[in-house]
Amino acid sequence: MARIEIDGVSVAVPVDEPVGGSAAPASKVLLDRLGASLTEPRIAVVGANGSGKSTLLRLLNGLVEPSSGSVRIDGLDTVRDGRAVRRRVGFVFTDPLSQLVMPTGREDVELSLRRTHRDRAERAAAAQAVLDRFGLGALADQSVYELSGGERQLMALAAVLAVGPEVLVLDEPSTLLDLRNRELLRRTLAGLDQQVILSTHDLELALDADRVLVIEGGRIAYDGTPSESVAFYRALCAAPVGTLRQLGTARQRTTAGGC
Numbered sequence: 250m251a252r253i254e255i256d257g258v259s260v261a262v263p264v265d266e267p268v269g270g271s272a273a274p275a276s277k278v279l280l281d282r283l284g285a286s287l288t289e290p291r292i293a294v295v296g297a298n299g300s301g302k303s304t305l306l307r308l309l310n311g312l313v314e315p316s317s318g319s320v321r322i323d324g325l326d327t328v329r330d331g332r333a334v335r336r337r338v339g340f341v342f343t344d345p346l347s348q349l350v351m352p353t354g355r356e357d358v359e360l361s362l363r364r365t366h367r368d369r370a371e372r373a374a375a376a377q378a379v380l381d382r383f384g385l386g387a388l389a390d391q392s393v394y395e396l397s398g399g400e401r402q403l404m405a406l407a408a409v410l411a412v413g414p415e416v417l418v419l420d421e422p423s424t425l426l427d428l429r430n431r432e433l434l435r436r437t438l439a440g441l442d443q444q445v446i447l448s449t450h451d452l453e454l455a456l457d458a459d460r461v462l463v464i465e466g467g468r469i470a471y472d473g474t475p476s477e478s479v480a481f482y483r484a485l486c487a488a489p490v491g492t493l494r495q496l497g498t499a500r501q502r503t504t505a506g507g508c
């Protein structure tokens with residue numbers, strides 16, 4: 250497994266409106282002083298809408314850069330060594346159309362394989378094997394715009410897995426999947442050699458992990474076993490917004506928004 254070190258990471262973005270009448274440019278803090286060492290094979294990140302899950306995942310392959318602190322994958326810094334990090338860390342987006350750039354799934358998988366399989370015939374055979382593994386062979390030559398949302402999501406996952414990244418990061422991978430394909434995804438993830446880090450609102454998927462982080466208001470509100478973390482998250486969602494609750498290691502809940 251890779252060793253992922255998140256060290257004192259904050260992410261802030263500038264906003265147009267200065268806060269409190271100050272003339273200084275204002276910024277919005279998306280992640281606030283996060284620290285974690287991620288070494289388990291399966292890690293899930295749960296949290297309310299807008300809590301910072303996607304921002305956290307995007308840090309892991311340098312799509313988002315820390316405003317302060319650092320993220321290292323096996324010692325490689327995600328900013329300084331961005332290219333090397335992205336070769337190790339495959340990222341599957343929530344919206345597959347932001348990922349599938351070729352007209353058909355087959356071409357997209359072959360595009361992923363262009364570096365590892367220079368020979369055309371070998372590349373075609375490797376692409377077919379990947380497509381078959383996901384039960385996508387029959388859909389491989391259809392326009393990606395004609396695929397259902399779930400089929401596209403599996404196609405995007407196949408295209409990323411084709412190159413065998415060491416770490417697989419998935420942002421809400423089961424959102425568009427029906428029950429059958431959700432089970433296929435769960436079985437696929439369970440059978441991978443790679444380290445898998447995913448964000449999800451699907452608590453069953455979170456319970457499959459070895460470790461679950463609960464993100465709330467840009468901070469890690471709980472970090473524990475799946476059953477503990479999911480119980481914490483359920484309690485957090487049940488708590489009235491703005492109330493002080495002592496829930497395990499929870500901080501005061503100060504942000505608005507449902508779960």
Ligand SMILES: Nc1ncnc2c1ncn2[C@@H]1O[C@H](COP(=O)(O)OP(=O)(O)OP(=O)(O)O)[C@@H](O)[C@H]1O
Pocket residue numbers: 262277279296297298299300301302303304305
């Ligand atoms: N580039 C940006 N500029 C300004 N605000 C941003 C930017 N990116 C994210 N945000 C804000 O940061 C917060 C966290 O966003 P993020 O996408 O990480 O949340 P999330 O937990 O993944 O949410 P969801 O479950 O709805 O997908 C949100 O309030 C979002 O609007």
